[in-house]
C-alpha cells in the first residue's frame with residue numbers, strides 16, 4: 410500500500426493512542442505521538458512527545474504542540490475525538506491553513522487522504538479529499554488497536570500557554586467505559602424513563618456481563634447516563650455480539666452506530682422502528698419485561 414512520509418497521532422486515552430497508532434502506521438512511514446495524558450506508547454510509533462504536567466490543562470500546551478507539528482510538516486495528523494482533541498485539531502488545521510475532518514470512520518490514501526463520515530444524521534456518507542496536510546478526528550473503533558510498548562525516552566513539551574492559569578483538575582463523575590470494544594451491550598432509550606427502570610436494565614447488564622449504553626437524549630436531555638455512553642452517529646460506535654435495546658425507538662441516528670451480530674428489542678410500541686432492525690423483539694413495558702428476563706436468565 411502507498412504510504413505518506415510522516416504522521417502525528419495526538420491523543421490522551423490509552424485506547425485511542427493504540428487505535429490511532431495502528432491507523433497512522435497503515436498510512437505513514439513515520440509515526441510520532443503526542444501523548445496528552447499518561448506516557449503510553451504503541452507498536453509502530455517512532456517518537457513520543459509527552460507534556461511536562463499531564464494534569465494541567467491541555468490548552469497550556471496547545472502552542473507547543475502546534476509548533477512541533479508544524480515544524481515537522483506531516484501529511485497526516487490523526488487526533489482523538491475528544492473535547493481536547495477537537496480543540497487541538499482546530500488549532501493544528503488553522504496553522505496548516507486547512508480544515509479538520511471530524512467524526513471520520515474510514516480513511517483511504519491515494520496520494521491524498523480521502524475520508525468518509527456519516528452526514529445528514531446518518532442518512533448519507535460524506536466523502537472528503539484532504540489538502541496537503543490532513544487533520545482528522547477519528548471515531549473510536551475505526552482501527553484495530555496496536556500493541557502497547559513501554560514509552561521510552563519521550564521528549565517532554567513545556568507549557569507555552571498565555572492568558573490561562575491552571576488552578577485545579579477534578580475528575581469528572583462518570584464511570585470509565587470501553588463501550589466500543591464491548592461484546593455485549595444493554596442500551597437504554599427514553600422509554601427507560603426513570604432511575605428505577607434504569608436499575609433493572611443495569612441488573613440485566615450485570616447478569617449477562619454487558620456494558621451499559623444509552624441513546625443520546627437519555628444522556629444529553631434526561632441526564633440519566635453519562636455522555637460517554639451514548640451510542641450513535643454523534644456518539645460511540647459499537648460492534649457487540651449481543652445488543653439489547655430497552656425503550657429505544659430505533660432512529661437512524663442511533664442505529665447507524667450499532668453493528669451487532671444479534672439484536673434484542675424491548676419496546677411497548679409494536680410499530681417502533683427498532684423492531685425492523687432486531688432478531689428478537691418483545692412488545693411490552695420495560696418494568697414488566699426486564700424482571701422476567703432477569704429471572705429467566707438467572708435460572
Ligand SMILES: Cc1cc2nc3c(=O)[nH]c(=O)nc-3n(C[C@H](O)[C@H](O)[C@H](O)COP(=O)(O)OP(=O)(O)OC[C@H]3O[C@@H](n4cnc5c(N)ncnc54)[C@H](O)[C@@H]3O)c2cc1C
Nearest residue numbers: 598599600624625641642643644656658662663677678695
Ligand atoms: C444530527 C443528529 C445527531 C443525532 N445523533 C444521535 C446519536 O448519536 N445517538 C442517538 O441515540 N440519537 C441521536 N440523535 C437523536 C435521534 O434522532 C433520536 O431522537 C434518538 O435516538 C431517540 O432516542 P430514544 O429512542 O431513546 O427516544 P424516543 O425516540 O423518544 O423513543 C423512546 C422509545 O421508548 C418506547 N417506550 C416508552 N416507554 C416505554 C416503556 N415504559 N417500556 C418500553 N418501551 C417504552 C417508546 O415506544 C419509544 O419507541 C441525533 C439527532 C440528530 C438530529
